[in-house]
Amino acid sequence: GQNIDQPTEMTATEGAIVQINCTYQTSGFNGLFWYQQHAGEAPTFLSYNVLDGLEEKGRFSSFLSRSKGYSYLLLKELQMKDSASYLCAVLFSGSARQLTFGSGTQLTVLP
Amino acid sequence: DGGITQSPKYLFRKEGQNVTLSCEQNLNHDAMYWYRQDPGQGLRLIYYSQIVNDFQKGDIAEGYSVSREKKESFPLTVTSAQKNPTAFYLCASKTSGGDGDTQYFGPGTRLTVL
Numbered sequence: 001g002q003n004i005d006q007p008t009e010m011t012a013t014e015g016a017i018v019q020i021n022c023t024y025q026t027s028g029f030n031g032l033f034w035y036q037q038h039a040g041e042a043p044t045f046l047s048y049n050v051l052d053g054l055e056e057k058g059r060f061s062s063f064l065s066r067s068k069g070y071s072y073l074l075l076k077e078l079q080m081k082d083s084a085s086y087l088c089a090v091l092f093s094g095s096a097r098q099l100t101f102g103s104g105t106q107l108t109v110l111p
Numbered sequence: 112d113g114g115i116t117q118s119p120k121y122l123f124r125k126e127g128q129n130v131t132l133s134c135e136q137n138l139n140h141d142a143m144y145w146y147r148q149d150p151g152q153g154l155r156l157i158y159y160s161q162i163v164n165d166f167q168k169g170d171i172a173e174g175y176s177v178s179r180e181k182k183e184s185f186p187l188t189v190t191s192a193q194k195n196p197t198a199f200y201l202c203a204s205k206t207s208g209g210d211g212d213t214q215y216f217g218p219g220t221r222l223t224v225l
Contacts, residue, residue: 004153004169008151031212033214034214035216040219040221041218042201042216042217042218042219043216044153044216045213045215048213057170063152065174067119069130087153087154089154090117091212098144098156098159098169099154099156099212099214100157101146101154102154103151103152103153104153108185
């Protein structure tokens with residue numbers, strides 16, 4: 001299978017910075033997505049990386065290293081509403097353009 | 112407003128009954144997907160369709176069936192053959208155009224089989 005690994009849980013304080021890591025098998029890599037999912041709701045798209053480097057979008061940034069099979073999502077100036085599950089999903093070639101999802105990282109932001 | 116709708120949000124059924132979950136999109140997307148999400152787990156692909164009148168099994172298709180008679184609609188039937196049907200079901204769609212491979216999700220249906 002095409003394993004995608006991310007931590008199960010993380011806790012951070014309001015106003016702080018948190019980095020959520022994601023590792024994956026490099027063979028057949030075609031792009032990586034980050035989604036945010038609040039409890040009982042649909043995942044919402046945050047970012048897409050296909051080339052190495054950092055993509056910044058407001059308080060959220062996503063980094064990719066294709067050679068290392070590694071990505072991270074960086075959340076700055078944390079707010080209480082950022083408490084959610086963050087899903088890493090990888091597009092592998094030969095998979096009819098399907099996404100393979102990690103199990104998600106549950107982030108809790110404390111006051 | 113453009114988007115993906117799923118109904119109902121909560122659904123209860125007795126064991127042994129088939130149930131159909133609806134998914135409609137007015138985004139003019141070609142591809143549509145059904146995922147299942149269980150607590151503490153990632154999304155697992157049930158079925159997908161890249162074009163009208165065509166669909167393919169995903170990783171966990173057993174006990175499920177779909178149809179794609181219209182571009183806008185991709186209903187999922189959970190049959191009595193599905194051994195553990197209680198789960199959160201998510202429908203997604205994506206364009207085949209410049210947006211690339213980004214999938215957009217509906218609000219989900221939480222199915223509970225009693």
